[in-house]
Amino acid sequence: MDITLHQSALSNQSSPIVITGSKSESNRLLLLQALFPNLNITNLSHSDDSEVMQRALQSDLKTIDVHHAGTAMRFLTAYYAVQIGKEITLTGSSRMQERPIEILVDALKDLGADMGYLGKKGYPPLRIKGKILSKSEVVLKADVSSQYISALLLIAPKLQNGLKLILEGNITSKPYINMTLSLLNQIGIETSFEGQVIQVQHQDEINNQTIVVESDWSSASYFYSLAALSPIGTTITLVSFNEQSIQGDTVLKEIYKDFGVNSIFKDGRLTLQKINEPLKTHFECHLVNAPDIAQTIAVTSFGLGLSCELTGLHTLKIKETDRLQALKTELEKLGGTVHISNDSLKLEVCNTITKAVSIDTYNDHRMAMAFAPLCLKTDIVINDFEVVSKSYPSFWDDLKTLGIKVSQ
Numbered sequence: 001m002d003i004t005l006h007q008s009a010l011s012n013q014s015s016p017i018v019i020t021g022s023k024s025e026s027n028r029l030l031l032l033q034a035l036f037p038n039l040n041i042t043n044l045s046h047s048d049d050s051e052v053m054q055r056a057l058q059s060d061l062k063t064i065d066v067h068h069a070g071t072a073m074r075f076l077t078a079y080y081a082v083q084i085g086k087e088i089t090l091t092g093s094s095r096m097q098e099r100p101i102e103i104l105v106d107a108l109k110d111l112g113a114d115m116g117y118l119g120k121k122g123y124p125p126l127r128i129k130g131k132i133l134s135k136s137e138v139v140l141k142a143d144v145s146s147q148y149i150s151a152l153l154l155i156a157p158k159l160q161n162g163l164k165l166i167l168e169g170n171i172t173s174k175p176y177i178n179m180t181l182s183l184l185n186q187i188g189i190e191t192s193f194e195g196q197v198i199q200v201q202h203q204d205e206i207n208n209q210t211i212v213v214e215s216d217w218s219s220a221s222y223f224y225s226l227a228a229l230s231p232i233g234t235t236i237t238l239v240s241f242n243e244q245s246i247q248g249d250t251v252l253k254e255i256y257k258d259f260g261v262n263s264i265f266k267d268g269r270l271t272l273q274k275i276n277e278p279l280k281t282h283f284e285c286h287l288v289n290a291p292d293i294a295q296t297i298a299v300t301s302f303g304l305g306l307s308c309e310l311t312g313l314h315t316l317k318i319k320e321t322d323r324l325q326a327l328k329t330e331l332e333k334l335g336g337t338v339h340i341s342n343d344s345l346k347l348e349v350c351n352t353i354t355k356a357v358s359i360d361t362y363n364d365h366r367m368a369m370a371f372a373p374l375c376l377k378t379d380i381v382i383n384d385f386e387v388v389s390k391s392y393p394s395f396w397d398d399l400k401t402l403g404i405k406v407s408q
């Protein structure tokens with residue numbers, strides 16, 4: 001189904017937007033909780049991806065389907081590899097069956113795992129038979145997806161001798177690896193990360209404890225974009241966010257300064273203030289550490305009539321859709337001119353936005369949410385609007401709270 005966002009301005013009296021827990025943190029903690037049952041978690045994400053993860057970990061079924069959830073696919077591959085005596089099929093949506101997993105499968109097999117492909121080599125679905133993994137050191141490529149590395153790190157404390165990972169190549173999405181290590185440290189597990197080598201110590205048990213999931217910074221990006229596209233003086237308040245976070249997407253607060261948005265933290269609230277128009281007409285950003293906010297930034301630049309060059313985007317082609325191609329197609333429908341390569345996107349200056357365009361979302365929540373803020377400039381239709389539930393089910397309600405006029 002589609003949804004129409006009528007050209008609107010944000011209300012200046014709206015209540016704060018409450019964003020729930022980070023899906024990345026939630027899915028890591030859910031897996032750690034399955035390994036260490038005395039870990040208690042609060043403020044879990046309400047996203048489809050976290051619900052899928054929760055259901056999978058509680059399931060006795062022989063086939064586990066994670067739909068579109070990349071973290072669930074990768075983290076559960078490692079988890080089931082060490083579930084002794086269990087044999088399962090792990091599968092996902094048709095897109096998931098095009099998202100590569102060979103680097104992780106090879107690393108787990110090198111450690112002693114018993115698993116294989118049920119379809120195309122290198123891709124889900126997988127057959128996994130849990131066993132004790134005998135080895136504790138493995139070499140793997142780090143330039144395709146950090147999720148393979150996080151998956152191995154999450155099961156590492158339960159391996160007999162812990163784990164030493166030797167990373168090859170440029171490390172992509174590094175803040176997500178640091179997030180995994182930080183959560184391991186928070187529950188009392190010792191780790192080190194020096195150069196290309198990560199080590200995790202073996203640990204059987206942890207102390208009883210509760211971890212509060214931080215609110216989701218990737219979801220906050222759409223509000224940064226709304227603030228950037230609004231007149232000077234506009235404010236949007238988000239709860240609950242603190243300046244210190246283990247999520248790499250906190251770089252938003254630096255990046256959006258260039259678009260005239262200031263971030264003020266007070267008592268767990270983050271207020272975004274549009275304080276000036278962009279100081280430059282061309283924007284450049286290297287996003288190898290924050291791939292999930294690339295779509296938001298490209299659309300903000302377009303909406304502001306700026307040219308931009310975004311680099312470090314080689315992972316975008318293997319996400320929910322080929323995000324580089326999807327951005328080019330949809331921005332060009334709106335009148336933009338976009339050049340893409342395997343790892344970059346260049347947008348030319350465009351001062352008129354084509355009206356009432358229908359944006360295709362390609363089963364990608366971030367396509368829907370990244371384009372939505374353009375309703376501050378023109379009417380816009382978002383096709384298959386339900387996709388947002390992958391990470392942010394209440395997104396459209398939250399837009400209405402801000403005064404955006406929405407109809408179905």
Ligand SMILES: O=C(O)C1=C[C@@H](OP(=O)(O)O)[C@@H](O)[C@H](O)C1
Binds near residue numbers: 144145172176292315
């Ligand atoms: O570990 C995680 O929670 C994630 C890592 C990133 O993936 P890649 O490492 O594949 O870039 C990111 O894009 C994804 O949304 C979540």
Ligand SMILES: C=C(OP(=O)(O)O)C(=O)O
Binds near residue numbers: 070071292319320366
């Ligand atoms: C890429 C994403 O998720 P995943 O890889 O976990 O499917 C995302 O949420 O933008």
